[in-house]
Amino acid sequence: MEEIIGNRETLALLYGAAKSEKPAGCYIIAGAEGSGKRSIARLAAAAFCCVSRHPDGSPCLTCRNCRNILSGTHVDVRELNPEKDKKWIPVEDVRQFLKVTYLAPVEGDWRAYLIDASALNTQGQNALLKSIEEVRPRSVFFLMATDLSALLPTVRSRSVILKTEALSSDIICGALQKEAGNRAKYAERIPVAAALSRGSLGMARKLLHSDRFFSTRATVLSYFDTILSGGGFIKLCAVAPPGAMNRQEYIDFLTMARTCLRDLLRRKNDPGAAPLIFPDEELFSDLATVIHLRRGVELFDLTEELLANADNANVFTGLSRYHRGMQGLTKNE
Ligand SMILES: [Zn+2]
Known part of the structure; x- marks a missing residue:
């Protein structure tokens, strides 16, 4: 699990939700490609399922629940993504996935569902509507979206919308320098990658190594x-x-x-x-x-x-x- 840089307010809000009595049933985490949406969603899911949460609601990151969620292998935290090299998730896969949302938690108190909503076409989003409108008790959805306007108004209106933060060039340069160490190949590349990344560390990283x-x-x-x-x-x-x-x-x-x-x-x-x-x-x-x-x-x-x-x-x-x-x-x- 990579370190999360920036996005402190979004995380604080999600951690607050995890310890509150009545969190929302569905959160949309919106932001550019590589801006940390999945990492944020996993941390939020960990906050819900962690057995030794900190007082501010943040997850301990060391219990078994936390570790399995952060590596994407927790039985109560399911992720729905397009298959490799595919842009869309077929509506049949969405329906199949939603069947498991009727199950009770196995290992903890909560079940969380992380869905790459950018890969849902209109049909797929419509298939999701009922589940996010009547979210089962002790369940929470996290939809990750690169383009909010591509989501149906009916999906948006049923969700709490959070946006990832665009990082400054300086922050991105700093993070890349830390990762690259002092390998000469990257010295000239880092400022270029940071400048063209539109505030997304993931994008900057991709450019740096291309x-x-x-x-x-x-x-x-x-x-x-x-x-x-x-x-x-x-x-x-x-x-x-x-x-x-x-x-x-x-x-x-x-x-x-x-x-x-x-x-x-x-x-x-x-x-x-x-x-x-x-x-x-x-x-x-x-x-x-x-x-x-x-x-x-x-x-x-x-x-x-x-x-x-x-x-x-x-x-x-x-x-x-x-x-x-x-x-x-x-x-x-
Ligand atoms: Zn934990």
């Missing part, structure tokens, strides 16, 4: 560097060859280029804007100076268009169009 993310970043940086040194279409093709990129690489490339461009356009409007992607101020400010604002906006729109159609597009044609758009970036009217 060699693919950092190699795409290197490609895109040298692509923009080429523009700075006056390189035209042929040189751009040499950095990002249209004939040698597969669809996923194409999508990764455009996504990264979009973030770079966003950095540059922000700097055009606000001289104090700090970059998310660029490693050094010199390259960043030189580029921001030479690019033409209106053409930058046009290229941004082109990036959005190509990304929106990337699933069916011809990669060669798309990338060639992008190089031509990029080539115009520094031209004056």
Whole structure:
């Protein structure tokens, strides 16, 4: 079980519920991917089932109930998640899962149900309604959701909604540095991963360890560097060859280029804007100076268009169009 960073208020509220006479029957824990929703839900379930809870309602983390819940193996705490590599949980699985919610607790006083609600389609959510409306005694549901608006109003209105907290870049950097120790490979990567994580430690961790993310970043940086040194279409093709990129690489490339461009356009409007992607101020400010604002906006729109159609597009044609758009970036009217 990883250490929980931030989210103290949410946890305090859930711990308070665990020791109260009448907790709610269903809690929604909402927040970005990797923001600690599952860890929070497990800690809350542990608080309900712990045999030696602290006075503030928090779990002891050492009794058998706590240990089994935190490792996801407690008989009274069931978790419903999509199968590996699947986005959705079939409604049949939801119905099957809900059958166990009629059982009494086996090992303690409470039963808790942790459901990845982001993987429930409308049918799945509807199947859940009755169970969360009339929650059985000594039972509690925790629904984890990345996007609250994807939940039916009827599900939301039956639940207490709690949001995970977006962590500051500094907190994320600190946590990653602690984990990575002083391995040199990560020193340059950590601030980039933290800046692009949208406040989610899990996301930052994923980026930090993604060699693919950092190699795409290197490609895109040298692509923009080429523009700075006056390189035209042929040189751009040499950095990002249209004939040698597969669809996923194409999508990764455009996504990264979009973030770079966003950095540059922000700097055009606000001289104090700090970059998310660029490693050094010199390259960043030189580029921001030479690019033409209106053409930058046009290229941004082109990036959005190509990304929106990337699933069916011809990669060669798309990338060639992008190089031509990029080539115009520094031209004056
Ligand atoms: Zn305990």
